[in-house]
Amino acid sequence: MLAGRRILITRAAEQAGDMARALAALGARTEEIATIRIEPASDMSPLERALALLPRDGWLALTSVNGVEAIAAHLGQAWPAARLAAVGPATAAALARAAGREVALVPARHDAVALAGALIEVGGGSVVLPRGDRATPELPAALRAAGWEVGDVVVYHSRERAIDGVALARRLEAGELDWVTFASPSAVHGLLAALPAPALLGRARLASIGPRTSAAIRAAGLEVAIEAAQATVPGLVAALATADPAGFTGDAGGKG
Template structure:
């Protein structure tokens, strides 16, 4: 607060603040003082208080530090001046201990809430204590820290529906931001028992120009069997390798395979565009190992451009075992804020697990990893409120943080 600006001290029951209620103060360079005309008027309006001339004169002439009116607050230099009752000598009296919490009580039991002339007549004469010290009031108080600045998801109950072996990354990221995570896998990833078609395709790498990986699951199923089939990562590298997104690319790199193409958008259509940008695909042969049930956008997009595409299913998603009754009850009771969905299969698994009534209740928000998952969720009537702009786990977490920062309620579709 700039020097010379007016402030007010609110009154309080039996405290010094009550004496100055609605009295204008000045903020000086070193503290708060009553304006000079108020100091002169104070004894008139408060007959029980007298301001000694010597301390007052010293303050006004700048001889002493300006005396902040601080209710029991400790001062740096412990000097005090007592303003005795009218008619008494200006001899300082024993003062209450510095730093005592709360208000400094006034003598007598008069109410502090009357007008100035009324307060002075309600009880014995009072002694106003003012502390002289070098404490400086800040120009303004710092803003209150934003609640949950380091934990923006604190207090939010968020369900993670990914397969158990894939849920860790998302769960840890949410917990690090303060969320209470409920891991409820709605699907399991099951490699197909018969992978002979995949083996035959991989043992003749010259048969294909490209291999396209559309999920981490495919990477694990394929690469975990290379050694068993007498192959190595270098055999995959004889083909051009495309990965649908950074998570799939990182999974490949852990096996020693570096993708040639990772599109900027992590959907099948973007893979087609990125591959075509590398050169003509007409007549090229593509191997696409994938889930048994998957969108056909990728193979159809390549075939539309003249490519020869072999799609080989290598795994399937099945509903995770377990009873969804407890989760359904929490959803219907409104105690879940968000359900995260990272694939169309998790959407279907979630609805199967908790039932259509709970899934479409509108008592929670669905947070989806991208537009394909969003479309599946809306098709089944789920209340989609949050959609990642970056179709990754990190993008989903960022979307959740942004949603609540912008005032999201966690209930229903926005």
């Protein structure tokens, strides 16, 4: 499958472990570069105000593990009585652990559009969305269009990390990486900001966790070699496992 393939994981070390172990089990050689760092919002009063207005039959909906960790650090044991929803299984698991109770809703497809549709179908009329500063507007927009009361609050910020882009560029030019994986648009932007030229990423095949991440890659004029069918780390690993890198020459990623 991936025997000997050299795969760069663009996630923080504390988030990359499961993916690295799964890929290593398939024979890949992995390494991690943290392209972004997560900082909790310094002011959580917007979250507090939104939660104070949230009824018991409303929803607290999380779209990332980062969001769960940010609000868990602030709330401690004082979680609201509202129903819990999560965009996917990893977020749901983190949310259930932090809140100490079951997550009531996880959509079959793990993205913001599917989460909005699932919430609207179940009903409730009000929701608090603790998200990052780079979150896209599709989720709150869809809910507001359906008549919901939406508390869309920033609970963490994504910052670019300092990366030795020159050293990475040399490795890409030398063909030392077969795959570069991305699990968020922020990871794409962080790595591109470090490189002398975005086209250098075209020397490796680029693997994306989902549509929003793929859009960020394509916006830089690069080709997405594979996109996970489910926007989860296991989905991304499965996509890599079934991809056939034979015959890749290292010049298919750029679009000029």
